[in-house]
Amino acid sequence: MILMLSSSVCYAEKVLQSIDNIELYPTTEGNQFKLSQLKQGCKIEAHFFGEIGKTQENYIFKQQNLLYAARYEYHYSKGGLTNLSENKGNFKTQRQRIELNPQSSQTIADFQQYLALFSPLELKKCFR
DSSP: HHHHHHHHHHSSSSSEEEEOOOOSSSSSSOOOOOOOOSSSSEEEEEEEEOOEEEEEEEEETTEEEEEEEEEEEEETTTTTTGGGHHHHHHOEEEEEEEEOOOTHHHHHHHHHHHTTSHHHHHHHTTTO
16 A cells, blocks of 8 residues: 555656765765655655765655555676776666665664754645
């Protein structure tokens, strides 16, 4: 049921705010946090970029209620960005999706930390 809900609310997406390279979350290749308004509710995407892969976390919420959370781990083959001299940027990406429990204390804590990064003015659009 939640998966159906998440796929149906993702189509009409409007980016409200995007923030790059937050020092609190250091990675070798940077990070990005994006707040988007959906048809029903909002979504936070947290991207963490590395040399041999990247991680993306999605949090879908309505008002302040977290409805869905997932982590996507992308792993680069042939050494990824650490081995560009040999692989010439010709490497494959494998993706793994991990469902997160939206009611677990760790998921809620991460969600709350990411919410705090965004402008109250933009967040207000999610809480009407």
